[in-house]
Amino acid sequence: xxxxxxxxxxxxxxxxxxxxxxxxxxxxxxxxxxxxxxxxxxxxxxxxxxxxxxxxxxxxxxxxxxxxxxxxxxxxxxxxxxxxxxxxxxxxxxxxxxxxxxxxxxxx
Amino acid sequence: xxxxxxxxxxxxxxxxxxxxxxxxxxxxxxxxxxxxxxxxxxxxxxxxxxxxxxxxxxxxxxxxxxxxxxxxxxxxxxxxxxxxxxxxxxxxxxxxxxxxxxxxxxxxxxxxxxxxxxxxx
Numbered sequence: 001x002x003x004x005x006x007x008x009x010x011x012x013x014x015x016x017x018x019x020x021x022x023x024x025x026x027x028x029x030x031x032x033x034x035x036x037x038x039x040x041x042x043x044x045x046x047x048x049x050x051x052x053x054x055x056x057x058x059x060x061x062x063x064x065x066x067x068x069x070x071x072x073x074x075x076x077x078x079x080x081x082x083x084x085x086x087x088x089x090x091x092x093x094x095x096x097x098x099x100x101x102x103x104x105x106x107x108x
Numbered sequence: 109x110x111x112x113x114x115x116x117x118x119x120x121x122x123x124x125x126x127x128x129x130x131x132x133x134x135x136x137x138x139x140x141x142x143x144x145x146x147x148x149x150x151x152x153x154x155x156x157x158x159x160x161x162x163x164x165x166x167x168x169x170x171x172x173x174x175x176x177x178x179x180x181x182x183x184x185x186x187x188x189x190x191x192x193x194x195x196x197x198x199x200x201x202x203x204x205x206x207x208x209x210x211x212x213x214x215x216x217x218x219x220x221x222x223x224x225x226x227x228x229x
Contacts, residue, residue, distance in 0.1 A: 001170070031213075033213060033215075035215035035216070037216075044203055044205075044218075044219035044220065044221055044222055045153070045203075045205075045216075045219055046217075046219070047208070047215055047216060047217035047218075050208060050214075050215035050217075051215075056208075056215075056217060088152070088153055090153075090215070090216075092213055092214065092215060092216075093213065095167060096155070096169060096170065097143070097155040097158075097169075098155065099145075099152060099153040099154070099155065100152075101152050102152055102153075
């Protein structure tokens with residue numbers, strides 16, 4: 001199965017700052033089928049990005065995804081108070097779907 | 109709007125089985141695949157498998173092969189996930205999550221609210 005490694009584990013930033021989250025795959029992800037999810041405490045994950053770079057319906061344009069092959073990035077250009085949460089990457093290009101371990105974005 | 113509503117929390121003894129339900133509304137159940145994902149403090153998010161509610165065809169994660177069964181009842185718009193031979197490590201929140209599009213290789217959107225399953229003697 002494809003192992004996804006997210007870094008850093010925790011990102012301490014202030015509102016208004018830029019967040020850059022990394023997701024590295026142990027092998028190339030077919031068709032760049034990588035998604036990013038946001039999860040707040042006590043809630044289910046919410047889809048932000050699919051296909052590595054396409055925003056899901058209703059997601060603000062401060063969220064963007066990029067990358068291909070084995071290296072993918074989620075960028076939040078200006079952090080809003082509601083963006084402090086845990087973010088997970090997922091690959092769904094193989095028959096065995098896998099998730100990364102998550103990056104927590106916390107208020108500095 | 110599209111909504112997935114799951115059954116309530118469960119407490120089970122080791123060796124028992126648990127069956128979690130996921131009732132769909134706001135779309136045609138048989139057109140979209142449904143996934144099951146669990147979340148534990150130690151393992152994070154784990155994909156358990158997928159079912160096509162129209163055909164009942166399933167694909168289970170290797171880790172859960174032989175222990176998980178996914179079924180559906182189209183008449184009640186409900187999908188089920190049953191996990192057997194429970195151990196304490198199976199204590200987790202279990203989510204259903206619909207595939208975003210019509211195929212099985214899609215991102216997951218939306219998700220159910222989650223069902224806490226506690227395994228304890």
